[in-house]
Amino acid sequence: ETMTNVNQGMSVEEIEQVxxxxxxxxxxxxxxxxxxxxxxxxxxxxxxxxxxxxxxNARNKKKWEGNHNGSLTTSANFTIMGCAL
Known part of the structure; x- marks a missing residue:
């Protein structure tokens, strides 16, 4: 709807309202x-x-696994033998 269509037959107040x-x-x-x-x-x-x-987290996990890989086996062996670390 263009302004010319709105303008036809409308008062100034009506146009201002639109x-x-x-x-x-x-x-x-x-x-x-x-x-x-x-x-x-x-x-x-x-x-x-x-x-x-x-x-x-993935980087930290890889670092942790790299740092603890050997000690996990030892820890598991102690647990199997009934010794707590």
């Missing part, structure tokens, strides 16, 4: 867009943080 309503609709649409955009950014940021944490 313009005000359209402005309100546009402002609401912008606010909704901004909210959705902010939520999407937060979600992406959280996903990136989780991915970094998973990668860090």
């Amino acid at each position: 313009v005000a309503q359209r402005m309100a609709n546009a402002i609401e649409a912008i606010a909704i867009y901004e909210t959705k955009t902010n939520l999407a950014h937060k979600s992406m940021s959280q996903t990136e943080q989780q991915e970094e944490k998973v990668a860090e």
